[in-house]
Amino acid sequence: MDSRKRIIVSFVLFVTVFLIGVAGFKVIGGPEWSLLDAVYMTVITVGTVGYGETHDLGANPAARVFTAAYIILSLGTIAFAVTSITAFVVEGELKRILGRRKMEKEIGRLEGHDIVCGADETAQTIIQELLTTKRDFVVVDPDRAKLDKIAAAAPLLFVEGDPADDEVLKKAGIGRARGILLSLPTDEANLFVTVTARQLNPGIRIVAKGIDVKSHDKMVRAGA
Structure with missing residues (x-):
């Protein structure tokens, strides 16, 4: 069972166990116990807080047996829920780390590739x-x-990071790249990355998006 299903099962089990507790205490208490009393007893039993019983269970052996069994059942359910949530978090983080490492290795093997900076409509x-x-x-x-x-x-x-950062571009393999295509939100950002890319790889082909026509000459002079 994968971690997502375990969390769903944990939630269903917890709700079921809670309802069993409410129903059990209501039956044990009989007419003298209100539904609120049964809910209260269930909460303090599951939470093991021991604030005090709404009614004395000392003279009712069946109630004491039910309470003891219910504590064991609820603790088991809570333990299952905690391990399921922990597994979900750890598994997700582990997948992310392993996926990132695998991607870094694949990027490290690239030669003569292109780098796309940006994720807007033009970049897509x-x-x-x-x-x-x-x-x-x-x-x-x-x-x-x-x-x-x-x-x-x-x-x-992909590489998550600011394209203006030298280290981010190096992670994308700019030293081995054939070309870089810039589609960043501003002309200033595109111009800055143009200069940076040219410094890191003098022979790279640079194509930069210009939002303002006045930026065209600057882009060309910068190396685009």
């Missing part, structure tokens, strides 16, 4: 074209949600 159009032509590429963007959304639609190698 470029990505689709690269996928269609079956060219190797890496996407760089600081927004993990956007990267995951694109990766959900097609196999994708």
Whole structure:
């Protein structure tokens, strides 16, 4: 059973055990116990807080046996729920770490690939074209949600981070890349990454999106 199903089962078990407790204490208490009394007894029994019984159970052996059995049952259910949640968190984190390492190794083997900086509509159009032509590429963007959304639609190698950061571009393999395509939110960002990319790989082909026509000459002078 995978961790997600275990969490669902844990929730169902917990609700079931809680209802069993309420029903059991209501039956044991009889007419003298209200539904609220039964709920209260269930809560303090499950929580093992021991604030005090609403009614004395000392003279009722059946009630004492039920309470003891119910404590064991509820503790077992709580233990199962805790281990399920822990497994879900650890498993998810482990998958993320292993997936990241696998992706880093795949990026490390690339030669003559392209780097796409950005995850906007323009970048996604470029990505689709690269996928269609079956060219190797890496996407760089600081927004993990956007990267995951694109990766959900097609196999994708990506680096989460700011393209203006030298180390992020190095992780994307800029020293071995054939080209870099810039589709960042501002001309300033595209210009800055153009300069950075040219410094890190003097022979790389740079294509940068220009939002303002006045930025065209600056992009060209910077190396795009």
